[in-house]
């Protein structure tokens with residue numbers, strides 16, 4: 181196995197984690213990478229995990245040996261957050277069923293207009309609603325996090341449920357509360373997930389809250405499934421739930437997978453994975469733009485020059501390289517999914533000369549790769565120019581991997597890229613973001629849960 185810190189009987193490395201990693205687990209893991217190299221092992225109670233912090237090595241594992249490294253382990257906290265341990269759908273699924281659901285989701289998102297005009301129009305309508313609401317909060321201290329989250333949630337609600345929620349409605353409030361309850365307390369590396377015997381102890385308040393939010397969310401999805409069943413017309417596909425019902429009637433070898441339970445899980449996966457991540461990234465965007473006013477001004481100037489007062493479209497993207505580069509730099513610096521979602525090995529294998537046994541947890545340190553000076557020169561600096569060539573054109577960087585790599589990479593990347601670009605460019609065009617006190621930078625420190633999110637804080641938003 182790859183090297184790693186001392187392992188204590190029964191507890192493995194938990195004492196060190198408790199001592200050094202409790203406050204800031206990501207910094208502690210970075211220190212371990214510095215000490216033991218790009219691949220190291222930590223034993224957590226009953227499980228062992230291999231961490232990978234080097235891009236080439238990650239590529240070797242997740243791409244070249246993708247079949248072996250693309251399993252998902254059964255992690256207690258995620259299983260609880262996920263609801264039904266039997267139906268794993270996409271995020272926690274594996275094997276044939278995972279492939280069926282993943283293929284279905286990716287192809288249907290495309291059919292429903294991801295990357296195309298029809299969905300673009302719908303996103304722009306939501307942006308208009310967001311802009312009208314933001315205008316009510318201009319010129320005073322306001323935290324746009326909740327509102328951003330509501331707007332992004334409405335896009336996924338449109339795709340899956342075929343409807344949007346009013347920002348001030350009780351339904352939106354309860355939906356937000358349940359998503360927040362499921363994701364904010366979700367820590368992958370918690371004690372109960374690492375020490376099996378602890379799973380028999382009574383649940384603490386955090387888990388109880390997560391379960392009650394999960395129960396509420398599942399009942400909401402079940403209601404939507406019933407509503408769709410009652411009004412289903414095979415010739416008129418309104419949204420993803422209709423497409424699931426249609427898939428059931430297909431005479432192919434995959435249709436039997438689409439039971440009510442698995443549909444519920446699939447919808448939950450897409451809803452949660454698709455709303456929290458994008459909203460968290462956009463919330464970071466407002467903060468990074470308040471911290472880097474020069475980059476903000478350059479984005480705005482570029483958008484005004486190319487689009488004038490017309491709301492930016494996906495077709496404008498190739499002409500907005502600085503704006504595109506700024507979004508990438510925000511995603512690199514914030515790395516909202518710093519450890520992605522845990523993988524595990526399907527069988528014994530060898531990586532970098534080390535033996536990795538079957539069922540080892542494998543954790544990619546995406547945030548460390550984004551901070552690697554051999555890929556990103558002066559990584560602590562915020563420099564959108566690193567994504568531009570000498571002529572000012574946008575350049576892709578192979579080691580920029582906010583969506584992961586290999587067969588398990590994000591299933592919603594195209595949708596995420598479309599939403600991020602449209603929301604970000606439209607808001608840069610219409611508003612300026614700064615701190616209340618111009619001499620103080622916003623707080624860019626993070627809180628780790630399901631995603632790495634920013635701390636709640638007010639910004640000064642000016643309408644242009």
Ligand code: HEM
Pocket residue numbers: 270271272282449450451453454455457458461516517520521522582583584585587588589590591592593595596600
């Ligand atoms: C900025 C936005 C987003 C980021 C940064 C992001 C990032 C990620 C990452 C890092 C993973 C795990 C990859 C791995 O396990 O190695 C993932 C998985 C996933 N994401 Fe995203 N994501 C975003 C938006 C979305 C959206 C909009 C959707 C869907 C509508 C989505 C659906 C999924 C699904 C279903 C998986 C599980 C894939 C699988 O296990 O096969 N994500 N995402």
